[in-house]
Amino acid sequence: MFIGEYEHTLDEKKRVSLPKAFRTGLGKKMVMTRGLDNCLFVYSKSAWEKVAAKLQELSFAQADTRGFNRFILSGAAEVEADAAGRILIPDHQKEFAGLGKTVVFAGVSDRVEVWDATAWKSYKARIEKQADAMAEKLGEIGAL
Amino acid sequence: MFIGEYEHTLDEKKRVSLPKAFRTGLGKKMVMTRGLDNCLFVYSKSAWEKVAAKLQELSFAQADTRGFNRFILSGAAEVEADAAGRILIPDHQKEFAGLGKTVVFAGVSDRVEVWDATAWKSYKARIEKQADAMAEKLGEIGAL
DNA sequence: GTGTTCGTATTCACCGATAAACATACTGGT
DNA sequence: ACCAGTATGTTTATCGGTGAATACGAACAC
Numbered sequence: 001m002f003i004g005e006y007e008h009t010l011d012e013k014k015r016v017s018l019p020k021a022f023r024t025g026l027g028k029k030m031v032m033t034r035g036l037d038n039c040l041f042v043y044s045k046s047a048w049e050k051v052a053a054k055l056q057e058l059s060f061a062q063a064d065t066r067g068f069n070r071f072i073l074s075g076a077a078e079v080e081a082d083a084a085g086r087i088l089i090p091d092h093q094k095e096f097a098g099l100g101k102t103v104v105f106a107g108v109s110d111r112v113e114v115w116d117a118t119a120w121k122s123y124k125a126r127i128e129k130q131a132d133a134m135a136e137k138l139g140e141i142g143a144l
Numbered sequence: 145m146f147i148g149e150y151e152h153t154l155d156e157k158k159r160v161s162l163p164k165a166f167r168t169g170l171g172k173k174m175v176m177t178r179g180l181d182n183c184l185f186v187y188s189k190s191a192w193e194k195v196a197a198k199l200q201e202l203s204f205a206q207a208d209t210r211g212f213n214r215f216i217l218s219g220a221a222e223v224e225a226d227a228a229g230r231i232l233i234p235d236h237q238k239e240f241a242g243l244g245k246t247v248v249f250a251g252v253s254d255r256v257e258v259w260d261a262t263a264w265k266s267y268k269a270r271i272e273k274q275a276d277a278m279a280e281k282l283g284e285i286g287a288l
Numbered sequence: 289g290t291g292t293t294c295g296t297a298t299t300c301a302c303c304g305a306t307a308a309a310c311a312t313a314c315t316g317g318t
Numbered sequence: 319a320c321c322a323g324t325a326t327g328t329t330t331a332t333c334g335g336t337g338a339a340t341a342c343g344a345a346c347a348c
Contacts, residue, residue: 001196003175003220005236009307013325017306036210082327085305106218109200113214127211134212135180153297157335161296226337229295 001025002107007117009102014094015086019105022112023085032093032114034075037123039106040089040097040114042079047110089114145169146251151261153246158238161230163249166256170225176237176258178219181267184233184241184258186223191254233258 006019018026031048035041043051055072058065075096079087089099102117115123150163162170175192179185187195199213219240223231233243246261259267 003217003222004234005218005221011307011309015326020305037207084327088325106214107220108213108217109196113218123214127215130208130211133208134215155298159335164295228337232335 001109002112004107006105007102014089016103017084017086018081022107029078029080032077032079033072034096035113038097038119040093042112042114145253146256148251150249151246158233159230160247161228162225167229173222173224176221176223177216178240179257182241182263184237186256186258
């Protein structure tokens with residue numbers, strides 16, 4: 001279970017060190033793919049297998065499902081942390097997520113999301129405005 | 145069951161000591177999340193696990209659910225009390241709740257809330273006014 | 289009123305994580 | 319084979335988190 005938010009910086013070679021808090025959960029080898037809302041999803045190998053299995057269950061018959069599959073799978077890459085706990089972000093993913101020098105790692109249940117710091121801030125601001133609607137949902141599931 | 149209100153101070157490294165009254169109830173490890181009305185919620189580990197389990201059931205296919213998950217999970221952090229009974233407040237949470245040097249711990253049934261002292265005072269003043277108005281209304285109709 | 293104890297606040301010192309800089313190894317091209 | 323450019327690995331410095339020690343103050347007992 002990943003939770004929390006961490007800000008790190010890309011070096012000039014597109015490497016970032018993973019937040020300490022996520023290293024054990026992700027393991028050495030992980031899978032990084034295009035996510036939704038212009039961020040990247042990072043899964044541990046085992047979590048990725050579950051996601052991949054779910055995607056396979058989706059019918060081939062529907063055009064939108066095929067598109068979704070392509071979106072997720074073709075954008076995926078296996079990445080490995082080096083001795084210093086850094087991962088290398090592939091070019092196309094860096095571009096996809098519009099990553100600048102500082103990025104944000106966000107833990108969201110079974111995945112870690114990678115955001116451009118600026119994009120993250122504006123997204124968060126938008127989400128926070130919907131706090132009232134959130135509150136209702138929280139009540140529904142009995143969280144609060 | 146947490147009750148009561150305590151004022152403590154943050155040191156220059158964003159640590160606060162937990163009120164003695166809450167320590168046993170929260171345990172050593174706890175989870176702190178963004179709450180409503182710009183305060184933070186602190187749950188014991190066991191209470192949090194219940195919330196987390198419910199959140200995991202939600203799909204990531206829907207935009208509002210994704211936002212909801214991100215709001216709660218990325219805004220959360222696992223914190224651990226040190227030997228002196230202090231916890232470290234992460235940067236983004238300190239910012240979210242607008243915490244200054246003095247903060248207020250408020251016990252609210254199964255969770256503890258953390259407020260900036262000033263915000264707490266004005267919130268309380270607002271609530272108290274509403275309580276008076278409500279009492280009057282209740283009196284009018286003979287309820288009290 | 290004085291002394292004692294417990295909880296909180298403050299300070300300092302240390303260690304580890306991160307980030308930047310640097311060095312080495314590799315690749316493709318000429 | 320050599321060079322340029324790029325990728326990968328290593329080292330060092332800085333900063334923030336962490337733990338320990340001390341100081342302060344309130345509550346209680348005598």
